[in-house]
Amino acid sequence: MNPSAQGYVYLVDDDPDIRFYLSDLLRQLGYVVATFADADTFFKESMDLSPAVVLMDMRMPGLTGVQAQQRLQAIGRQTPVVFISGESHPQEIIDAMKGGAVDFLIKPFNREQLVAALDRALARDVKQRDQFVRLTHVQRMFKALTEREREVFFLILQGHANQSIGELTGVQADTVKKHRAAVFDKFQVSSTAELMALCAGLDLAN
The missing domain is CATH 3.40.50.2300 (Response regulator)
Incomplete structure (x- = not known):
């Protein structure tokens, strides 16, 4: 055009x-x-x-x-x-x-x-x-997460800190920290705020 x-x-x-x-x-x-x-x-x-x-x-x-x-x-x-x-x-x-x-x-x-x-x-x-472009981009990165990382990912989006995620998942806080770091790395963000902004309004649960 x-x-x-x-x-x-x-x-x-x-x-x-x-x-x-x-x-x-x-x-x-x-x-x-x-x-x-x-x-x-x-x-x-x-x-x-x-x-x-x-x-x-x-x-x-x-x-x-x-x-x-x-x-x-x-x-x-x-x-x-x-x-x-x-x-x-x-x-x-x-x-x-x-x-x-x-x-x-x-x-x-x-x-x-x-x-x-x-x-x-x-x-x-x-x-x-x-x-649509943003959803496709985020879905591609979401598919790269392991099952445990996806669980942590959704809890991050809900605003849970590492200790809270550990209590909800039965995983040690240090391990949660590693999962959080892996999620940030795969989504190419450096903070929870960036991750939330990237995924805002997108339905990844289905």
Whole structure:
């Protein structure tokens, strides 16, 4: 992607005039845009890039917007969605927002509304991808721990000191100290605070 680009926009709309107008506008604003006439074509031809957002009409031939949103979730693709629609039933809007849509823009909307919604979606995608990269990194290091080190690791994250860990595990404090040092070494950290910050918000128990 061009370093100056704002992000990727997958524009999915069956109206060729809308596709032409919005794609031209968004490219002028610095976004990288790929257009699709329907959701089926989007799923067949688009690549999972980041940071990105799906800008999608609600009512199209084939899959509706909500059905496409559900399919994204089913295949594990977390690209945020912004819906656009000329007319929609309240239930469609509710379903879209419950499904995690960033915004639902009713046509005609202005450029400022569109850009604000797209930028919120792109920011969410950056955060999601950063979280995924961090989780993958931490999982790789976690797998390098022995069974005893994993036990000590979780107790460290709970804030237990060496003596407390020893009492809970039945291991001598000096041995706990060695296990703690091994955990720090494998996670490439030098303190409990660093370990907690690295693992904050990640579920490694499963």
